[in-house]
Amino acid sequence: MLIEKKIPFRYVFRKIKNDVFRVLLFSIAFHLLKLFFSEHLPLIPFQLPTILGISISLLLAFKLNQSYDRWWEARKVWGAIVNDSRSLVLQLKSFMNEDLLGVEGALAIKRLAYRQIAWCYCLGQSLRGLEPIAEKQNELLREEDLSFIRTQSNKPFALLMLHVGDLKELHRKGAVNDFQQVQLDSTVVRLCDSMGKAERINNTVFPVTYGLFLHFFIYLFLVILSLGLVETIGLYEIPVLTLIASTFFLIEKTAKHMQDPFRNKPTDTSVTAIARTIEINIKQVLQDKNVPKPVPAEEFYIM
Amino acid sequence: MLIEKKIPFRYVFRKIKNDVFRVLLFSIAFHLLKLFFSEHLPLIPFQLPTILGISISLLLAFKLNQSYDRWWEARKVWGAIVNDSRSLVLQLKSFMNEDLLGVEGALAIKRLAYRQIAWCYCLGQSLRGLEPIAEKQNELLREEDLSFIRTQSNKPFALLMLHVGDLKELHRKGAVNDFQQVQLDSTVVRLCDSMGKAERINNTVFPVTYGLFLHFFIYLFLVILSLGLVETIGLYEIPVLTLIASTFFLIEKTAKHMQDPFRNKPTDTSVTAIARTIEINIKQVLQDKNVPKPVPAEEFYIM
Amino acid sequence: MLIEKKIPFRYVFRKIKNDVFRVLLFSIAFHLLKLFFSEHLPLIPFQLPTILGISISLLLAFKLNQSYDRWWEARKVWGAIVNDSRSLVLQLKSFMNEDLLGVEGALAIKRLAYRQIAWCYCLGQSLRGLEPIAEKQNELLREEDLSFIRTQSNKPFALLMLHVGDLKELHRKGAVNDFQQVQLDSTVVRLCDSMGKAERINNTVFPVTYGLFLHFFIYLFLVILSLGLVETIGLYEIPVLTLIASTFFLIEKTAKHMQDPFRNKPTDTSVTAIARTIEINIKQVLQDKNVPKPVPAEEFYIM
Amino acid sequence: MLIEKKIPFRYVFRKIKNDVFRVLLFSIAFHLLKLFFSEHLPLIPFQLPTILGISISLLLAFKLNQSYDRWWEARKVWGAIVNDSRSLVLQLKSFMNEDLLGVEGALAIKRLAYRQIAWCYCLGQSLRGLEPIAEKQNELLREEDLSFIRTQSNKPFALLMLHVGDLKELHRKGAVNDFQQVQLDSTVVRLCDSMGKAERINNTVFPVTYGLFLHFFIYLFLVILSLGLVETIGLYEIPVLTLIASTFFLIEKTAKHMQDPFRNKPTDTSVTAIARTIEINIKQVLQDKNVPKPVPAEEFYIM
């Protein structure tokens, strides 16, 4: 997630340098063309680029809106993960019959709580296409859990399977009653849903042709605008066109980055920082001594 | 679902060739008309196509948005199917009283889990209007289940009926308690809802007149634009008009394809690939040896 | 619901003939005025109709979007009715303790299932303002149920009251346990909610002044456009203005029809066909011999 | 709620007469200015009002959309109140163990059902800022309930407190079992939620500065348009500007009225009529003799 610090110019510029360079090239090209063959070029009436420009702005604004909705949906999914992770641990503490289980009960809560933390880190990593069993997991999971998830292709789902096994065991031993088992099961189902939603956003390509035609449409607009401008403002055309093109491309890129919030880029949903928040909250519930600090921000973003 | 590979030009072109050809024809026609009867043609003020062009862009942008919402809703429904399929199997594993049933319980879980996989494939096929009992189902379903669903008109619904019968039997035998039965029933109800939602999207025609009038409106705009352009840019009119028309028609087609995400076309929701993912996940829960590979992508799309 | 067959021209034309005729009249009137008093008419700058035209397109596009949302919401409500009707019967089959009730239980399921089918038809009829106790109900309901609902003003709600009475009786006899009663009650509550939502859409007039001012705004635009066009394109004005007006009015009418999806018109939500689908599905669950055919489409629509 | 009868012109006109009068004044003022100091006035290029006009239309269309959403949300809340009121009474009838309570049970149902009707009227009145304990309540509530709510500041909430007390008593006496108590409690929680939502819509001022700046923006547009028009269309400017201004102000006012649906105005959500519908429905469930008629419409609206 980008934060409200000074975003370096080179970061912004790198995003659009290819497109802007192409626009620079053809606006120079048209300018030269104009100098030598001015009588053969059409006299584009200025309303034509007006229509195209407004059409594109409209489509771009709607696309930006849809991308924003995707980005916000991804953020909501991770918000739900925060809530359900905290609720799961609170419910465990609240429901567990300690009279019956004593130390074993406390250990079971700790095991489930730590695995829940590990699940958050693991899901974040796996959405970003990074190694899902990172060093954090080695610290939080038992050896037998680690060796189980190594055999499974969908690691975060494997962790939920282990949760479900533990809850079944707790129910069998009478540590949670029938109602409480069903209530805990509902929380696990919600976590499973959130995982599925994040996977859906990550795996569903934003309609490809839509973006493609829009990109082509922007170029068509710029070419026709360029033809229209040469006549009227001469050499000024080159900077004016480049600036306008930059803005359109920047907005297009902003939409593109918001569409895919799990790409291991600065514009990502900050899943690592969120997992850390969950770790802090859960460890405070456990009254654990070893509470970590929040993830610090990078130069201008937070992961 | 189209994937972010190079989409072949012929695929894009085939979508709009009829409309573009028609535009080409009448722009040539107007050009000829102009050459011979220029004094009888009206001098369309250029603001007229501006108004029409912007109106159409607006309506098109809104339609694209509504189509996108439909497409995204279809994808969400299939996301919910993934989540609920996985949850169903996890819940079965978690709830089943194995002390009571032993091997029979394990078999019951496997039967339900396999039928759940079969249901996903069957629903996908039936939404696309393909043969719902494909070879996959023969492999996953018992002979008696197959012969039952052959007698029923709504195959996926028939599979859910069989689920419900099995769950009733498990409850009667005491393998799941009263709470758990109700919780499992809720999951089946959610699957039944998702099926109903997918059928709704599939069976509800996007308001016909809306699309029709918009199509007519685009032609009206192009004719008036053509009349306005002949005067000013001469022969250049033909390529300019064709390019603009292409973009409008491409965007209209994109909307049209997104409206109907279960038409056995490359732009479909990738229900086969999703069903395969569910198969992989469920088989890993069952610790089945025979886990298949994900569905590979076609040339530029995935089904 | 209109279907994707050829929609007859007379159907489309009938919708807007009054408005188009009015536009034809005043565009001719202005033309004549122009011939005789051209020097007294204002020289409307063409940007004025541009502003108005774009404003109207915007408001129209938003209105179309809101109408579409209402239409889609109505369709979703009926989708939920399909799902909950099917779920209700599946749940009854799944929960009913047959050991206890035997034949009586099977009869109870059949009675509730048939009444559920009757409820769907009855709700559809009553939303459309038609006779809610049609011949279908006579076939599906018992005589005592029929005589009860005749005494009640809200017929579909009366059928739900009878459902509730039956479920209470089944619970009292021990045919469903405490959990199952509550779960069945939830399904009935959802049906009651869907009924209320459909009534809400049907009874809530779309903000009247909004539509009124927009209609007036379209006329203002057409008058000013007409004044602007006379000068420039002469006699061509009449067909051009009529075509543009037609498109605006067609889109306005499309919005109007989508707003009210239960008016016994071809653009309605196809509640009869949906009720038939429910009948087919439920009768297959009951393994009834007498499964009807789907409702056939009319000329270009389905009710 | 305005109904689709003829809305009197004086009602529409009264809404905007101040703004229109102001526009009339300054368009006359500019006209006079023009006659005497034409050489000192700027020659506003007509594209300037075009930009402003389209910007305002956009902002106005979005605002109208947000207001519509608020209005529709208010209507949905009252739709949920209808559904949950009916469900509450149906559930009471369905759950109550009559064997145990006999006449006392029937009385308890009637008391709760009547109080539910009273709650609907009371909530409606209190949202509109009218006396919440009207004559209707005197008829429906027991003396002790009336004297209790008189001591409380939030009357509708006080009625829910009484509901909760009664349900507790019924549970204590064994008239409803543990499950049923929880299910009834859920219905009361939903009613409490709907009340809170209606209060939220009523108490949250639509962002003030947003509306303020838009109103100022419309004036800026009209002034600049007026300056632009004087030159071109002379005396015709006055009626043209007044008409255009009227339409903009009418649409702005429509948005304003939809924002606040509980202001005791003709554009209100028709809470009295809805409460009456609930009364009719509930009394029919109770098989009460004394069923009232629906609320008749006023001249052109229904409260």
Place this chain on the structure above:
Amino acid sequence: MLIEKKIPFRYVFRKIKNDVFRVLLFSIAFHLLKLFFSEHLPLIPFQLPTILGISISLLLAFKLNQSYDRWWEARKVWGAIVNDSRSLVLQLKSFMNEDLLGVEGALAIKRLAYRQIAWCYCLGQSLRGLEPIAEKQNELLREEDLSFIRTQSNKPFALLMLHVGDLKELHRKGAVNDFQQVQLDSTVVRLCDSMGKAERINNTVFPVTYGLFLHFFIYLFLVILSLGLVETIGLYEIPVLTLIASTFFLIEKTAKHMQDPFRNKPTDTSVTAIARTIEINIKQVLQDKNVPKPVPAEEFYIM
């Protein structure tokens, strides 16, 4: 929350004075430039600022809409907090087995109810970045609760932990049965969700680049508009440009303020006033003598 009183001019002006001053500066600069080097400046065709102006209006309108949605979502979250706080106390009163606990039960309800009030104030303060344990908390919480939350980093979450502990104790003593415990747990989970949602809105920066590019785009538009205007309207350009710029910047700022509804500013969601409403409602349920007055409005806003 701003209220519908007269908003002081200085408040509005302070928001945009820097941007307006910059616009004033460069419009004077261009004017001077024009006087001395008019022949070297490009003759910007007026359609260019038209395209840019409409594009920006579009993007601004969409951004305003997204900000409005965020603002309304924040208000909804606090509406849910009102509802769930009231429901929690109603449920406690309704469920608590007083026969068993007597005075102790009443004390437990009071302790939980007071802590719920404290939680609302504490959450509001902590969202605004103020001291979360204010004097109000000292009055409402027991000394042991205060010392516990002092050791925790997330104070409102710590209060919920204490709630959960109390509810567990009540269940262990038999004051609430198994069903009721689960129902109360659901209410606490909903409160935990609302807290998480408010934190999400507060911690998620609105996409930074989006706002940045839009701000830059507005300047680009104003520069090009300025270049276009100098020629045509001379010295009038300076006030016209400043007024137009002010409106654009005001609307941009309105969007910016609505994005972040917990910043301890007059445009905030009025969390203190809402917490006070909850206090009043809960204290009336407890029939507490000491009911406070609603929070009075400040000059033109309410916190």
